[in-house]
Amino acid sequence: MRDINKVNEKTYTKARFFKCALQVNPAGYIKYRGQQQTISEDDYNQQLLEAALEAGIEIIGLADHGSVDAVDKLRRLFMEHGIVVFPGFEIASSEKIHFVCLFDENKSSQELERVLGSLRLLDPQDGICPSRLSAEQLIDEVEQQDGFIFAAHCTNDNGVLKIGQMNHVWQHKELRAAQIPGPIEDLRGVESDFYRKVFLNKDPNYRREHPIAAINAADVSKPEEIKADGASCLIKMTKPCFVSFKQAFKDPESRVRLNSDKPENYSSALERVYFVGGYLDGVDIEFSDHLNALIGGRGTGKSTLIECIRFALDLQPFGTAAKKQHDDVVKANLGVERGRVELMVRSAAMHGRRFKISRKYGDQPVVLDEGGNVSPYRPRDLLPRIELFGQNEIYEMTHDPQSRHQLVERFLESDHAAYDDVIANVLHRLKENSDSVIKALQQKNEIEEDVERLPKLQDQAKQFRELGLDEKLKVIPKLEKEKQLSSRSSEEVSRLQEAIDTLQDSLPDTAFLSDAALEALPHADLLRSQRSALDGLTVKAQEVLKHLTEAQQQTSAQLIHLQESLQALIAAEELTLENAFKDIPASQGKTGRQIGAEYQSLLRQIENIKPKQTLLQSRQAHIEELYRLRKKLLFELSEATSARASAMQRSVKRLIKRLGKKVHLKLKNEGDRQPLLTFLVDCRLESVGPKRLSWVTDGDFSPAALAERIRLGEDALRETDWGISPLVISALCHLPERKLLEMETLALPDIMEIELNVTHGTQEPLFRKIDELSTGQQCTAVLHLLLLDNHDPLILDQPEDNLDNAFIAERIVTELRNAKLARQFLFATHNANIPVFGDAEWIGVLTVEDRKGHILPEHQGAIDLPNIQHLTADILEGGEVAFNQRREKYGFN
Structure with missing residues (x-):
């Protein structure tokens, strides 16, 4: 006979669950139920094979009552179709407890007959062949014969749990499996929950050193019965062979499953x-x-x-x-x-x-x-x-706090991640606000320099007026004003042209609704109608743009003509002024022409600066508005970071529950103050080194709060209890505004403290911080995290x-x-x-x-x-x- 272990040997390189029906009866078994077999043995075997293949059965245990006559024919047929057969029989002990005994797939029928002989069978009674051996003797003998024995239908009549006072049989170390009709939970409440507690090894009278394996292996006396869930179970093996089968029951927690117990696997895999x-x-x-x-x-x-x-x-x-x-x-x-x-x-x-x-x-x-x-x-x-x-x-990772934090965060539920985009958006707007504030302050400073010159220029103009020049040259500021107003007209027309160009670029583009894009779509007609509507809008917009462009061009041409006329008149006025300069009396070694030119230049400067007084007020109002907006953004940032911190804390609590008593976590939101310390060190404060900044790491104030105090001045900093020395206070108050703006948005990372339970077994948990642990314990704490649920x-x-x-x-x-x-x-x-x-x-x-x-x-x-x-x-x-x-x-x- 072929050795099944040599069939496709090279394909068996990893263990997996094989679907096994372990109490399959041959064609003649039905007579023990008082019924007549209506089909031939060959037809029965063929139908059984087809049903087994349909059900995905890969191994069967053949278990006639006290007979092995049907083994060879059925085994040969099944083996030809890749199904392994463990031959055997069902037998009752002297106490009438039913067992199924299975043997190596290569054991011959003659060897099986000799095994039956060693079990000291009596004559058939009540449809079975009982043995003179007790249940314990029967288990020992089957083990001696290199077989495998399990308790059949142990919760039914003639089952080991149904017959009273058989706990010594149940506790026999070589009895490694017992058959039940369905999941263990289906036994809940039956016989006062007796059966379920026994299988869960919670009944003290039936407690075993190693729990027994629960299997589904219902009697299969008709071919279609092999398809029922209760007829088969799952056994993990590398090869479908008896040696691996027996060893599976030495580790049933890992290797034996009911059909109802096998979880769906949705994970990734290499x-x-x-x-x-x-x-x-x-x-x-x-x-x-x-x-x-x-x-x-x-x-x-x-x-x-x-x-x-x-x-x-x-x-x-x-x-x-x-x-x-x-x-x-x-x-x-x-x-x-x-x-x-x-x-x-x-x-x-x-x-x-x-x-x-x-x-x-x-x-x-x-x-x-x-x-x-x-x-x-x-x-x-x-x-x-x-x-x-x-x-x-892993050892290297344990020594880097940020890496530990990032590792833990990967296992947190993602509630807090919803705030990340909000925070990033607010920080982006704060950066834009900072840029606008810096630019506005620079512009204000430039304007202030000019406005500060105005009193001096006006005083100089007063000296010229004392020379009697005011009446003669009073037209000069008016001419300068006309030049400014004329230039402003050109700017207004240019802005309209920019708007026209922007609108032209914003016209609907219907390339995304092309015929090729709509091909084979179920509602393409409606999408084509949308394209037509957008095309219609484009046509109408182009007509409006055409009229706007024509009007702009006409106005621009008209303005050019009017500006040329105005420029000609101004030029004539300035020529008249030039002629008038020669009538000005010489003074202080300067000719009248020189005096007139200086006064003309002075009045031009004054007229150019006067509008900047109003502009300065406008710039100041703009800066104040930018700071109001910034205050609102900082509040939004505070709200978002606070909400994220709260969500993180909730996620950490849920993660702690998943870790049980193995690892404990403590999250200190914004607890890492090193970025603020580094920032101040990089500012190179005068006479201030890192040692003078130790108050930063000891405090719990935010960078924004520090920036606000610095703006309020030295007294405001002295009023705090932050422990800042006078020297440092003075240096901080000399920080430029751009540094304070940068400080306000400085992010302080969270600190995740990992603590390991260093006790074992049932001892009261004792948690120690990861930095206080030995190298092995540190890696242990991280490894617990790595073993948490993950699909990859x-x-x-x-x-x-x-x-x-x-x-x-x-x-x-x-x-x-x-x-x-x-x-x-x-x-x-x-x-x-x-x-x-x-x-x-x-x-x-x-x-x-x-x-x-x-x-x-x-x-x-x-x-x-x-x-x-x-x-x-x-x-x-x-x-x-x-x-x-x-x-x-x-x-x-």
Whole structure:
């Protein structure tokens, strides 16, 4: 007979859930129910096969009552269609407790007969063949025969929980599974909640060292019954074989599921990585959607593989040292041969679509869709929340407060993010306001300089008037006024021309409603009508613009004519003045012409400055209005930052609940005062160094409050309790306004304090700040955060480097076993606790041959494969406790 383990052997490189119907009866079984079989055995087998294929059944347990006659024919048929058959039988103990016994898929019918003989069967009674052995003896004997035994229909008649005082049977360590008709929660309230409490291991009389596995394996006596949810369950294995099947029940919490328990997986995943060229040339890995562990001896290339994945995803390492290490690794392993890394990813952000990411050394990554077309997306668009940390990178992160804060913020609910755009908009308007204030102040200063000259110029003019020149030259200011008014007319016409040009550029553009754009749209006619309406508006607007342009041109021509006439008259008046200058008596060594020219220039300056007095008032009013607007904007900024801080605090509280008693967080809004200190140091205050500014870090005032006090003057600063020395007060009050405007919008980052519970087990939690922790404890706190819910993968290179084995076994592995159901993890590790206790679905063993890294197909799989077991034990590190637990759990040395 063919060995099922040799069929498609190379395809089994990772563990997954197989759908198993474990109590399937052959055609002859129906007679035990007092019914007559109406179809032949061959027809029954064929119909059963078709129903099993339709239901997605991959493994069946064949369990006739005390008979194995039908095994060979049914097994042969099912095996030909890729369904594995574990042959066996149903049997009752001397207490009439029913059990199903299953055996290796390759066990012959003759061997099964001998097993039946060893169970000391009596003659059939009541439709079954009971054994002379007690339930405990029966369990021991099946285990001795390398079989697997589970309690059948344990909550019904002849079930181990239905028959009283059988808790010693339930507690037998080799009884690892019991069958119930549906989910455990369906047992709530039945028999005073007895059954549910027993299965949850909460009944003290039935308490086991390890909880029993609940399975659905209802009797299948008719082909269509195999389709029912209660007829099958899910068992995780690398290969569909009996060895893996049995070992699954040694870790049922991870490997045994009811159909109703398996969660839908909406997470992203790295499905495959393939290397072309370089150290890992030809390495081709299909990852599990759950926990993946890359192992191997030191120097085999675990970190190389992780860094090459980082390279393909274009992810930047944290810190200078990590960046250099990454660049060196990638260059050394891909650079010489211009190697390429290919990743197949499934993206939760893109609703489960699959993409191929390809990156050659020296090039940027290229993203292809499932059709092979170049996609506009970047790798980060596909996996926006992926986390990848190399060796010691987490340790480096723990020493940077802002990085810790950013890490925590990634796991907060996004309520606070709604205020980010509001804050950014207000800051943008404040920047525009600052620019306007600075410009207005500069203009005011320029005008003030001219206006301050006016009294002096007027006094000089008075001296000229005392010479009797006022009456003769009184027309000069009037001529200057006429020149100003005439120039203003030209400006008014120019503004209208600018408005016409702007309107011309703003006419509707209907290119977006072209026939090509509307092709095949269901309501294209209505969109064409919209295009026609816009085209009509354009025509009417163009007519108006035409009339406006003509009127503007006519007016401009008319003004030119009138201005030329006025200029001619002014020129004549000025010529008359020139002639009048010679009649002015000489004085102080100056001719009359010189005196007249000076007086004319003086009057021109006075007339040019006089309007600036009004303009100065206008500028002052404009500045006051800008400051009123600024005050309103600063209030808006305060409101938005306050609302964001409140939302952040609520999110932090929710995150703390998710972290349980492992990690505690304290958020101090705007608690980082270093930016304000740096700002003042950069201002280079006279005789003031960083030490004299220590009051900044000790205070809790805002930068805007400090700027306001500085504007109010030294007395206002002295009135505060901020502890500012007189020398610093004086220096602050000499800051220019542009620095105060800048200070008002200075953002102070939040401070996120991370505290780790340093106690274990049920001890009262004791939280310590991350800065007070050891290196391993600091990394532990961050790792707890990284294990929080996330749809994108978490990839870590040797996280155990800064963690102790006890912590990994007691905390991290427990979280991994739960989190991996809804998230993909990839760890490069030499610690046995992660792949073994975490029950990794894929373990890949890196080896080196001819100076190249390899992961052979036979070196991939889960811990249920003997080869992987031995490689794991040989390669991985771990304490005595870890190896003892592994030996007990998996039965190998």
